[in-house]
Each structure stands twice: as structure tokens, then as C-alpha cells.
Amino acid sequence: MTIDQIIHKVQENNPKADIALLEKAYEFAARAHGSQKRRAGAPYIQHSLHTAFVLAQIKADLSTIMAGILHDVPEDTEYTLEDIKKEFGSDVATLVEGITKLSKIKYRGVERYRENLRKMFLAMAQDIRVILIKFCDRLHNLRTLDVLPEEKRRRIAQETMEIYAPIAGLLGIWRLKWQMEDICFKYLYPEEYKKLEYKYEVEKKTERNQYTQRVKNILSQRLNEEGIAYNIEDRLKPLYSIYKKMQKKDRKFDEIYDVFAVRIIVPTVSDCYKTMGIVHSLWKPKSDRIKDYIAVPKPNGYRSLHTTVYGPENKPTEFQIRTREMHEESLYGIAAHWYYKHKGGSDYKNQPKWIQEILNIQRQTENTNDFINKVKLDVFQDRIFVFSPKGDVFDLPEDATPIDFAYLVHTEVGNKATGALVNDRMSSLDRPLKNGDLVEIVTEKNRKGPNTDWLEFAKTNRAKEKIRQATKSSRFEQFKRIIPGMKK
């Protein structure tokens, strides 16, 4: 890896970038690391460059890429954070500081895991770019894992699987998530990995290529007739995701791998809909598999049209139809999102709401264990979107119930709730909601307050807190009636 490769990549995304700054960061880091070597014997600066290159690939801004080149300087060389600040200013220095703090974890075992998670969350809440650098740093470390002793290798792979990969998913940086997972999969389950790799990448490859070619031929003709510029790709699925699916559904490879997957990238949103029309006119769609994530994006911002049709030879074929911008957002998540919003500028202050939630939870919690449990529950899992009758969108964790929705709307709506209408049907307060549900809470004005057994099915901390508060004060009211003069 050379600095020129990075410069080239940066210029591709942002022709106006100040290349002189990149070169300066490179010279500084090269001087600082001097003749230091990595374990495998490569010059240390190679690690810095690889980290920076992946950052450039995911379209991170210039400060982040510079910080990527400099990320191990204060920790491993004679140069300090102060030196970096003097040379490159406080934006770059703050990022490098964030990375340095993140790497100092002295605990072992479970404690180490918890502390790591806590630090990741906090760093993320302060400046999400720190986490991007950490991911790219970790990815290169994973790629050079071979040289480490078995025990250390396993620990790093395990930690990546449990902490890094899920957070990358949360930020929608799927490309990094999949790359990290597939490497860890190889180290954690070598036998299973080899078997699956052979089946997917050798046995099935010819069949897949021939089939995709057929679909392409038929489609290209129609798309050309309609004058739509297109790009059709065969979609390779990450091995670990196939493995997980097999585990979860307890199925064999051939049962899971029964669907062909094709992606079409077209210039505009209206081309997306036109293309879906063409696909449906060629092959019969499975009606329950048509998804419009352009009109209603997923909670993490994912946009695309999905449809599964009975393709040539009646084989189920899954289509994803999207624009180039949507495609890059789906690979690079939050990084690409900002890139497109600000065209190379860096407004990283504009962070998703759940990051603010992490900070709030941190303020309310002293104990590390509680903190992690709460973050995991409220933030660190898949989220769903539900709608109010007025069309407002509410963002909830998966498996949330109408009572969580009620307390999100308003404390009083929660306290006075007696039931719910979900998609215009009566529902109990404990039935889990699904993405896209339309929820209306039925309230009773004279209702005294919530039941303590709501705590058993409330999923969000917000709802649980509110229920506890309300039941505590109503119990106090009851006692007061029995024991006059009692003080709170």
C-alpha cells in the first residue's frame, strides 16, 4: 500500500481535497514510526496506510483519513498528541486522542468485554468518526491475524464478532461488518468455514454465474428498449450470514441457498420503479415479498426496492433495485450518508437520535453493568418503525409492545392506556409490534394508572421508568389514605 493509492482514492470521492495535508500526515507518521515493524515483519507504516485506505473507501472525510494514518503515533512512538495538534490542528488531534483512549483497556475476561463495549459507546457518542477509524484499524489487524498465537487470535476474533461487527451493522456500514465477520468466522469455526466456502464459492459458482447471465440477457433487452441506463450485478452473500441462517433455522445449505440474488442499479428513483415494473412484467412476483424501502426506508436509513419473482426455470430470484447513491449508502452506511448530504464536507455533528440516547443513559447510570444492559436494550438491537394515526413515525426497538409506543407518545397516554388498535384491529398491550404497524392507543380518562405487571412486557427503559414512577406514587397515595401523616 502506498500513499499514492490513498490520494487517488480520496480524489475520486472529493476532487477538491487538500492532498498536501495527506502527504504531510504520511511523512509525519513515516518519520514517527521509523524502522518499527509489525509482527509479520512488514514496516509499521503499512498498517497505518491500510487503515487510511479503507477509510478512504468508505468515503470518510479528510481529517478522518489523516487521523487514520496517524492513529498509532502517540501510543507507539516518541511523538505526542501535542505534536499532532501543532502540526495538524485540533480536529485531527481529537480523533487520534479518541482512538488512543479506546485502545487502553487493561481488564481481562468479561470485565474487559464490558469495559470495551462501554468505551465504544461513549467514543461513538462523542464523535462517530473515532469508531470508523477503529473499525478500519481492526479490519487490518484481522487481515494480519495469522501471525498471532492461537489464543490471542481467538480473543480478537471473538471480540470483533461480539462488539465491533454488531456496531458496524447498527451504523449501517455493512461492507465492514461482513468483511470483519467473514474473517472471524474463518478463525472461530475453521471447519464450518472451509465447508461452506467450498460449497458456495466452488460448487455453486458455475450454476450461479450461468443463471445470472440468463437473467441479465433477458433484462438488458427490456431496459435498453425503455432507455434506462443500468448496472446488473450478481450478489455474493457473506459466508457468515449464510452460516447464521443455517444455524437459526436448523437447515442444510441447499435449503438455505435456494434463492438467486440479483441487484440492479439505475440512475434515478423513478427508474427504480420503472425497472421493478419491467421485472414484474417478465416474471411473476411473490406478492408477499414486494418491499418498498424507498417510500418507507428501514430504521437505519436503508433504501431500496425488493422483490422476489419466479425467474427463468421458475427459480425464485430476489431483486434489489436502487440508485447508485442508495447502493453506496447501503455499503458504507452513516459515512456515505454524510458524504452525500454534504458532498465531501464533514457535518458529523448531525448524528442519529440513538447516539444521543447513549449519552442520556450514561448520565443516568453509574454502574458499568447497568449501563451496558440498558444500552443493549434500548439502542443496541434492531429497531422498527411504527406509525401513529396522524402519520408520525416512531422508532422503537424490535419486539417493543404498544405500551412502549404509548409512553413514547406521552407519559399520560401510557398511564391511561387500556388497549391498542394495531392496523385498525383491537390488540392487547403486550403484543409485540412489527415494522410498519399503524398504532393507536385506547385510553380511559378515569384510569388510575399503570399496572406493575406491564413491566413484564415493556421493552424500553423509558416505558419501564415511567411505569415504576407512576406505580410508586400511586402506592404512596394508597398508603397515605391508610396511614395519615405519612411522608414521602
Ligand code: MN
Ligand atoms: Mn492500529
